[in-house]
Amino acid sequence: MLMQPYNAILQRLESKGRLRSLNVAQGADFSSNDYLALAGSDYLRNIASQALERGVPVGSGGSRLLRGNHPEHEALEAEAAAFFKAPQVLYFASGFDANQAVFATLPQAGDLVLYDALIHASIHAGMQTGKAKTQSVPHNDLAAFEAAIRQFRATEKSGNIWLAVESLYSMDGDFAPLAELSDLADRYGCFLCIDEAHATGVFGADGRGLAADFAGRDNVLILHTCGKALGASGALLCAAKPLIDVLINRARGFIFSTAPAPLQAAIVRGSLKVLAAEPQRRGKLHALIHHAEQHLQPSGSQIIPYIVGDNQRAVIMAEALQNHGFDIRAIRPPTVPFGTARLRISITLNVDEAQITRMAEVLKQIAHSYE
Ligand SMILES: Cc1ncc(COP(=O)(O)O)c(C=O)c1O
Known part of the structure; x- marks a missing residue:
């Protein structure tokens, strides 16, 4: 009884293809916003240890x-x-x-x-x-x-x-x-x-x-x-x-x-x-973005949306990419306008050119099979 309104919410979301759940990150990073690969870097780890050492x-x-x-x-x-x-x-x-x-x-x-x-x-x-x-x-x-x-x-x-x-x-x-x-x-x-x-x-x-x-x-x-x-x-x-x-x-x-x-x-x-101090990080990222743009519809930035439209299809395509080892997530309404569910591909220094090329190939195959 107590849970009835909540179960109803979850069922409603499920029926619209909008039910979310938490997943631990796995596979090549095409979904984080860690654009310069600083989050797990030795550089920031050292900054943190030095800060701890000075109290x-x-x-x-x-x-x-x-x-x-x-x-x-x-x-x-x-x-x-x-x-x-x-x-x-x-x-x-x-x-x-x-x-x-x-x-x-x-x-x-x-x-x-x-x-x-x-x-x-x-x-x-x-x-x-x-x-x-x-x-x-x-x-x-x-x-x-x-x-x-x-x-x-x-x-x-x-x-x-x-x-x-x-x-x-x-x-x-x-x-x-x-x-x-x-x-x-x-x-x-x-x-x-x-x-x-x-x-x-x-x-x-x-x-x-x-x-x-x-x-x-x-x-x-x-x-x-x-x-x-x-x-x-x-x-x-x-x-x-x-x-x-x-x-x-x-x-x-x-x-x-x-x-x-x-x-x-x-x-x-x-x-x-x-x-x-390290402009080369940005330079490398922009070179990767340029590389990605040779294989995907360019957006001008490190965030490259692949619009699918249908919520369920976006989720299925994201899962297929994840099964190939690419961490790409489906973004659904209301985060994006209704009817524009998409794969949000982000380019970061956590991947290299070869991974981008391979991901784009797999995406094309998957998109083709769900047409
Ligand atoms: C445009 C924009 N503004 C603000 C935020 C919120 O920032 P934070 O993740 O630090 O809470 C986000 C995060 O997704 C964002 O994309």
């Missing part, structure tokens, strides 16, 4: 606002501000937490958040608890962004407008037109929030991301997550000081939660250093 704690023991604030957090934030040329940086336990905090806290009642239709779930989570109005804009449609801004301004003289985009979209691997969005934001006096989760470490000078040119502006907020190319975890929010100070005072997930482990902050400090 950096493995737990923070409290909220950043209480006893949990450690010199490692502050050193990381200062180094990240210098690296990303940001006015102020705040370190969160995850990118999800950071986006949720930003969108739940900063847009005020009477504001409008205009978000790209493909924006990440963490921004939706923030908007749901925030007080501002929200409106979806078709993917990468600049004219639609501008029309929505004008429409809001025609009736509301006050109230801020927030534009929310990802610089590199996590499930499509395509890019936002950042220069044009930044121009729109400047012309209409909007805030522009750029989630760099998948671009940090991979694109831009020294891996500073695609929005590096806009860092430092009062109206631009940039999020760099640390669990993807940086090989660790957490997220660095770059924004103007008053915005960061309001988050420290108002963001419930930041205030009422144990601070990330100081050890984690020490590891991220190491990740930032390696970005500038």
Whole structure:
């Protein structure tokens, strides 16, 4: 009886081909976001051991606002501000937490958040608890962004407008037109929030991301997550000081939660250093992306979607690839729009050219047999 509603949910998901379960990673890595192969690297292992040796704690023991604030957090934030040329940086336990905090806290009642239709779930989570109005804009449609801004301004003289985009979209691997969005934001006096989760470490000078040119502006907020190319975890929010100070005072997930482990902050400090010190990692990754593009429909980035459409078929194809030793996962709605279930192929330094070539061949055979 107690379990009846939950069994019904699971059955419903199953009947739609959307039931998920946990699987331990196996096979060649074509699914992680560990783009620079830092997560399991000797380099970060050494950074962690050195931090432990100098006495950096493995737990923070409290909220950043209480006893949990450690010199490692502050050193990381200062180094990240210098690296990303940001006015102020705040370190969160995850990118999800950071986006949720930003969108739940900063847009005020009477504001409008205009978000790209493909924006990440963490921004939706923030908007749901925030007080501002929200409106979806078709993917990468600049004219639609501008029309929505004008429409809001025609009736509301006050109230801020927030534009929310990802610089590199996590499930499509395509890019936002950042220069044009930044121009729109400047012309209409909007805030522009750029989630760099998948671009940090991979694109831009020294891996500073695609929005590096806009860092430092009062109206631009940039999020760099640390669990993807940086090989660790957490997220660095770059924004103007008053915005960061309001988050420290108002963001419930930041205030009422144990601070990330100081050890984690020490590891991220190491990740930032390696970005500038070892550009060859990025060079190698871009060569692999180029190689993958000879065999698969290119997206322009390390994230290459193979759109299947049907949920069940995407799962069956992913399983077939896994049986051949390739760790490729099916991504289904609501993570991606309905009718666009896909295989999300990600290119990382955890594989080499020969594995990419072989994977693409097997994918072609499998796709052919399920046509
Ligand atoms: C675009 C985007 N933003 C934010 C996040 C959340 O980051 P984290 O994994 O650090 O919570 C993700 C993770 O999947 C993402 O793809």
